[in-house]
Amino acid sequence: MTKRRRIVLWGAIVFLAWNILTFFVVHRPSSDQQVPSDLLKKLEALQSEVQRQMNNNEGLLRDLKKQKDLLNRYRNGNTGVQMDQGGRVNNSAQITHRLQSPAGDTVIPVLVIACNRPTVRRSLDLLVKHRPSDHQFPIIVSQDCGHQETSAVIKSYGDKIAHYIQQPDLSDIPVPPNHKRLQGYYKISRHYKWALNQVFNNLGYGSVLIVEDDLDIAPDFFDYFLSTLPVLQQDSSLWCVSAWNDNGKEHMTDTNRQDLLYRTDFFPGLGWMMLKNIWDELEPKWPASFWDDWMRHPDQRKDRACIRPEICRTSTFGRVGVSKGQYFDKHLKFIKLNTKPFDFTHTDLSYLLKDNYDRRFISEVYRSPQLTVKEVIANQHSEQNVVRVQYKTKEEFKGFAKQLGIMDDLKAGVPRAGYHGIVSFMFKGRRVHLSPPADWTQYDPSWS
Numbered sequence: 001m002t003k004r005r006r007i008v009l010w011g012a013i014v015f016l017a018w019n020i021l022t023f024f025v026v027h028r029p030s031s032d033q034q035v036p037s038d039l040l041k042k043l044e045a046l047q048s049e050v051q052r053q054m055n056n057n058e059g060l061l062r063d064l065k066k067q068k069d070l071l072n073r074y075r076n077g078n079t080g081v082q083m084d085q086g087g088r089v090n091n092s093a094q095i096t097h098r099l100q101s102p103a104g105d106t107v108i109p110v111l112v113i114a115c116n117r118p119t120v121r122r123s124l125d126l127l128v129k130h131r132p133s134d135h136q137f138p139i140i141v142s143q144d145c146g147h148q149e150t151s152a153v154i155k156s157y158g159d160k161i162a163h164y165i166q167q168p169d170l171s172d173i174p175v176p177p178n179h180k181r182l183q184g185y186y187k188i189s190r191h192y193k194w195a196l197n198q199v200f201n202n203l204g205y206g207s208v209l210i211v212e213d214d215l216d217i218a219p220d221f222f223d224y225f226l227s228t229l230p231v232l233q234q235d236s237s238l239w240c241v242s243a244w245n246d247n248g249k250e251h252m253t254d255t256n257r258q259d260l261l262y263r264t265d266f267f268p269g270l271g272w273m274m275l276k277n278i279w280d281e282l283e284p285k286w287p288a289s290f291w292d293d294w295m296r297h298p299d300q301r302k303d304r305a306c307i308r309p310e311i312c313r314t315s316t317f318g319r320v321g322v323s324k325g326q327y328f329d330k331h332l333k334f335i336k337l338n339t340k341p342f343d344f345t346h347t348d349l350s351y352l353l354k355d356n357y358d359r360r361f362i363s364e365v366y367r368s369p370q371l372t373v374k375e376v377i378a379n380q381h382s383e384q385n386v387v388r389v390q391y392k393t394k395e396e397f398k399g400f401a402k403q404l405g406i407m408d409d410l411k412a413g414v415p416r417a418g419y420h421g422i423v424s425f426m427f428k429g430r431r432v433h434l435s436p437p438a439d440w441t442q443y444d445p446s447w448s
Contacts, residue, residue: 138162214318243271413443
């Protein structure tokens, strides 16, 4: 603490003490009177408020000093400091690891998984419309099911589609008696394995961007994946990039932050990219069914993360499917698709590299004031734009998540959109981090 601040602090204390002493001298009660209890309570409340304000001011002074130091370094030419669009220092902090820009000849094939939906036309129209180059993003449509009407739609695109491939094995798959109604999930898994082998092993690509035949895409869909490819390539703690935010309903996202990206331990799917080395690892043990939940198991995830956006770059219109629309009606149809393109190509995304991201994100979360669920719901302490709600048990997480309106399910202990157990979302216009204690170390797979 500087000399000036010590003088100001002691001056405030002396001033407060003098006023209290004056009050008791002037209004001193007689010997048979007691100091009113409500007066004591008011003084105690005043003391608590003064202490809280002092703590807040200490934090503000620390942040101002940090901003000043970073600004000086930026002016001195330190490229490890970023500025936001408003000319403020970006608190993603100093970047210690840099990224290589994607090469001009980078090619990312788009694999469209299709079956028996002629409405695949809607997905293909958007892919063709928004892709910047048919060479850079060749479209491969892989069709299962042998549905002729859907096949005719796909063929109508001619050379706009680089490859139209058809899964040759349309036979039923032997399944356990209690899974007879789940035959569709087995066929989807078989189709994925066959199609990914075609992309990587027959066509020889080094990466793939996977979409299904019921997805709409955002105008900046391709820019997002092209720009995040170097992050995926250079950070071995990542294993996918996804266009999806599981808590991506409009009122749960900051609709002005088209630029905002996160790391997540939860595999999101629904428009996602991976590299060939990951497929080489997964292919020999690919599951017979429920491939997406299998991806979320610790044996596959291996403590790796994915990148996901604040605002979704995909949304689904596929109410009819193997899930019978139940998940669509309750959740998927409310997801907000980004409509304002953001230029990721000219944005430094090195803040997403693990060391850079963990230092900034974890610090931001646990530096924010902790509130109870009731205080957040009641919009108390509304002056705080970023707050934290802490949970310690599975039951607390599920209960708090339901009250706050976010997804409450867990897969092998990992919450949807979570990173290090932290789920970040918007609630009544402010950022809320639903988080475990600061000493959290790992997920408990028994939480489900």
